[in-house]
Amino acid sequence: MRNLVPNLKDSASVAFVALLLFGPFLGLKLGDNEAGNLTLSTRPGLLILAVALTFAARFLMLLWHEHRPQRTRSLKLSQGASRTGKYVVPALLVAAVAMPLIPGVENAYIDLGVLIMTYVMLGWGLNIVVGLAGLLDLGYVAFYAVGAYSFALLAENFGLGFWECLPLSGLFAALWGVCLGFPVLRLRGDYLAIVTLAFGEIIRLVITNWVSLTGGPNGITDIPHPTLFGLTFSMAGGPGTFAGFFHVDPDPKQRTTYLYYIILALALLTNWVTLRLRQQPLGRAWEALREDEIACRSLGINLRNTKLTAFxxxxxxxxxxxxxxxxxxxxxxxxxxxxxxxxxxxxxxxLGGAGSQLGVVLAACVMIGVPELLQSLQIYRMLIFGLALVTIMVVRPRGFIATRRPTVSLGRAKIISAEMVSEGRS
Incomplete structure (x- = not known):
C-alpha cells in the first residue's frame, strides 16, 4: 500500500470528473406540478451515490492493477484461449441453431437474434480488413449500403428475387472495395482512416442525392422477401405460401425463423471462408502486412494485391x-x-479482439443484444451500457479474446524465443 496517497488522489480526481458529468442528468430532474408547469428538482442522494461508486471503482481498479500477477508466459495465455474456444465455439453454435426451435420462445427474441447475427457477419467481414490485414477502415458501411441498394434496384427494375441478387450484391460490393483500395494503397494509419471515412460519406451522399435512381431520402420500398423453394411467407395463407403448403396456421414467427437461419448460414459461410483463407498464402500475407508493412515488402510480398484482396x-x-x-x-x-x-x-x-472470430461474436452480443434487452430502463440503459463498455475496456484493453497468434509459427523455436523474451533473457 505504498501508493495509497497517489491512488486516493487519482480516485478523487476521477470522482470530481464524474460529479461534473453526472450532475446535470442525475442530480437534476424535470417534472410537472399540479398546474401542469415544468419544475426542476434536485436528487442529491442519487448524485452522491454515483460519485461514490465511481470513486470506489477507480480505487479498486488501481489496487487490482498494483497487485495482479504479471503475465510473463504469453504461450500459456494463447493455449488457454485455444482450450476455451475449443468448448465455447461448439456450445455457441448449438445454441444458435436451436434457439428458434425452443418451445415458447417469443418472436421478438428471434428477431433480436437476426439483428445480432447480421452484426456478427458484418464484424467478421470487417475483421478481414482490420484484424487480419491491419488496415483501419472507417467506411465499411459503404459496402453494406452497396449490397442493400444493389438488391433493391435489381428487384425493382428487373424483377429479380433475393437468391438471384445475393451473389450479385456481393460482387458489386467487392468491386467498390477494389475501387476504394486503389486510392489508399500508399496510405496507412490515420490517413487511411480519414480516406475510408470520406468514402463512406460519399456513398451515403450519392444515394441521398441521386433521387431518380435511389429514391433519395424517401428510400426504396416493397423490397421482396426471400422465398423457400418458391413458397412465400404470407399471413393470408392460401396456395403458394408456406402455411398453405404445409397446412399450418400462418404465424409471423415462420418468416422470422426463416430469416434467422438464412443469416446464420451466411455468417457461418463468412466464418468458414475467413478461417480457410487464414491458412492459405493470402491469409499469411495479410498477417505479415498487419505486423510490419516494410518487412512484408522486403519479403517480396505484393502489397498492392494483398491490400486489394483484403478490401x-x-x-x-x-x-x-x-x-x-x-x-x-x-x-x-x-x-x-x-x-x-x-x-x-x-x-x-x-472490443472482441482484432483478428478473433469468437471475440466478434461475444462483442456483437454485448454491443447489440444488451441495449435491446435494456429497453425497459429507458434513459438509464445507455448509461449502464456505457459503464459496462468502459469496464470491459479497462479490464480487457485488447478485447475479449486478446491473443494475436500468427496462423503459421516456427514451432518449437518460436516457443523458446517467446519464453526468452518474456523472461528478459534475450
Whole structure:
C-alpha cells in the first residue's frame, strides 16, 4: 500500500470528473406540478451515490492493477484461449441453431437474434480488413449500403428475387472495395482512416442525392422477401405460401425463423471462408502486412494485391449482409447507412479482439443484444451500457479474446524465443 496517497488522489480526481458529468442528468430532474408547469428538482442522494461508486471503482481498479500477477508466459495465455474456444465455439453454435426451435420462445427474441447475427457477419467481414490485414477502415458501411441498394434496384427494375441478387450484391460490393483500395494503397494509419471515412460519406451522399435512381431520402420500398423453394411467407395463407403448403396456421414467427437461419448460414459461410483463407498464402500475407508493412515488402510480398484482396473480400461479405438487410426490412433509405453503423461494427471488432472470430461474436452480443434487452430502463440503459463498455475496456484493453497468434509459427523455436523474451533473457 505504498501508493495509497497517489491512488486516493487519482480516485478523487476521477470522482470530481464524474460529479461534473453526472450532475446535470442525475442530480437534476424535470417534472410537472399540479398546474401542469415544468419544475426542476434536485436528487442529491442519487448524485452522491454515483460519485461514490465511481470513486470506489477507480480505487479498486488501481489496487487490482498494483497487485495482479504479471503475465510473463504469453504461450500459456494463447493455449488457454485455444482450450476455451475449443468448448465455447461448439456450445455457441448449438445454441444458435436451436434457439428458434425452443418451445415458447417469443418472436421478438428471434428477431433480436437476426439483428445480432447480421452484426456478427458484418464484424467478421470487417475483421478481414482490420484484424487480419491491419488496415483501419472507417467506411465499411459503404459496402453494406452497396449490397442493400444493389438488391433493391435489381428487384425493382428487373424483377429479380433475393437468391438471384445475393451473389450479385456481393460482387458489386467487392468491386467498390477494389475501387476504394486503389486510392489508399500508399496510405496507412490515420490517413487511411480519414480516406475510408470520406468514402463512406460519399456513398451515403450519392444515394441521398441521386433521387431518380435511389429514391433519395424517401428510400426504396416493397423490397421482396426471400422465398423457400418458391413458397412465400404470407399471413393470408392460401396456395403458394408456406402455411398453405404445409397446412399450418400462418404465424409471423415462420418468416422470422426463416430469416434467422438464412443469416446464420451466411455468417457461418463468412466464418468458414475467413478461417480457410487464414491458412492459405493470402491469409499469411495479410498477417505479415498487419505486423510490419516494410518487412512484408522486403519479403517480396505484393502489397498492392494483398491490400486489394483484403478490401474486396471484406467488402463482399458486407454486400451480402446489406442484401439480407434489405430483404429483412423490405425498405431501405440513406438513414440506415450512416457513420454510426461503421463505428458500431468497428467497435465490435476492437472490443472482441482484432483478428478473433469468437471475440466478434461475444462483442456483437454485448454491443447489440444488451441495449435491446435494456429497453425497459429507458434513459438509464445507455448509461449502464456505457459503464459496462468502459469496464470491459479497462479490464480487457485488447478485447475479449486478446491473443494475436500468427496462423503459421516456427514451432518449437518460436516457443523458446517467446519464453526468452518474456523472461528478459534475450
Amino acid at each position: 474486396a473480400i471484406g467488402a463482399m461479405f458486407g454486400g451480402f449482409a446489406g442484401c439480407f438487410f434489405a430483404t429483412r426490412q423490405a425498405f431501405i433509405s440513406p438513414d440506415s447507412f450512416t457513420f454510426i453503423e461503421s463505428a458500431t461494427v468497428l467497435a465490435i471488432v476492437v
